[in-house]
Amino acid sequence: MKPAPFAYHAPDTLDEALELLAPGDGVRVLAGGQSLVPMMKARALRPTVVIDVNRIPGLAVVEEEGGALRIGALTRQQALLDNDVAGRAQPLLHAAGRFAGYLATRHRGTVGGSLAFAAPWAELSAAMVALDAQLEVRSARGERTVPARSFFTGPNETVLEPDELLTSVHVPAAAPRTGAGFHEVSARYRDFAQVAAAATVTVDDAGVCTAAELVLLCVAPVPHRVDVAHLVGTTGDAAALDAVAGLLVGLEPLDDIEVSGTYRSRVAVTLAKRALGDAFDHARGAA
């Protein structure tokens, strides 16, 4: 199907874009278009006004300071993957990002768009929740910062108001000796994740864990953060990793046309252990 007709604006400045976005209802932001355009074609979305933000300078900049990153929302997913500074500062961004779509969709698809559309399988959502990223949101009314951990409210739903634009993502610096791991399963190579696990682990000089994060996708309505505090003080040995299974009891992932919720629950345990195991190995190697 073809999208319904709309009025098209391609402003040159952020202020202009926010002004155009101010009415909220019926107005949509077009960034990479990899989510919006299919939804418009399915007529699941019928915006009357589309604001193409691709011509606004400065929205696609990635800056690093003292290990902390500021990632412009319009940064293409592939540009993030190609950014060695970002990958060194936060290896999880690359570990997760390489699973996001295909090269041709990553060339267009943006970091901000992925977060704002909040697809349940969006790898970057898991990464930003694990990394405790802060999302900068602007509107003609003002500016606010939303933690990634309270940004998502359901599948394809976020706290963003219709007149708001996600402008950048701030990722705090990683502690020294922090490693990352990411695993997912999908029906076909690089297809949408059926289940995914993102993990970071920080160790001390002796290789003992001082902090760990685990976030799962597609096991709950939003990226699901699992409290893995029990890993602190361990070396990520088999017993410590096996104990993760107990933390996932009670999750009730949904069935869908591809897989059952039961399958997701089982696979989640395996992926969580693999992601954490990789993060431990990586942390020890990354002195």
Add this chain to the structure above:
Amino acid sequence: MSDKRVVRVEVNGAWHDGLVEPRRTLSDFLRDDLDLTGTHVACENGFCGNCNVLLDGETVRSCLMFAVQADGRSLTTVEGLAEPDGTLGRLQQAFHDNHGLQCGFCTPAMLLTAHEYLEAYPDGGTDEQIREAISGVICRCTGYQHIVESIRAAAGGAA
């Protein structure tokens, strides 16, 4: 409300003008307005990759871009891969020689995807890298093996 707009794009080295509704996809613009029907459209939803074209040298799904967004940009479609005299380019010839196509529907996108890949990996890389590169383009005929072999065969020369 959806007034038509002028779009000016460079396609395969030549500039074209068009007058389009903003909702006109780039794939429809190429096929129906510019008559460049080498760009194939299947799912029209971003899943199959058959509509891939090169936008300033990078593969993109032309069904997920509006033509107005390509204003001022440079595109390469499969028609641009042939030699100036119309004979097959090296990569196209490699697909021909190695049975890299059956029905041919996915072939334009495969060729452009392979073209981008070989720019990054002129020596052809590994089979796994080739498979990763073409994973975003669905082929319903070949089982991909001959496509991988075609790309490998084309490696090393000016693709």
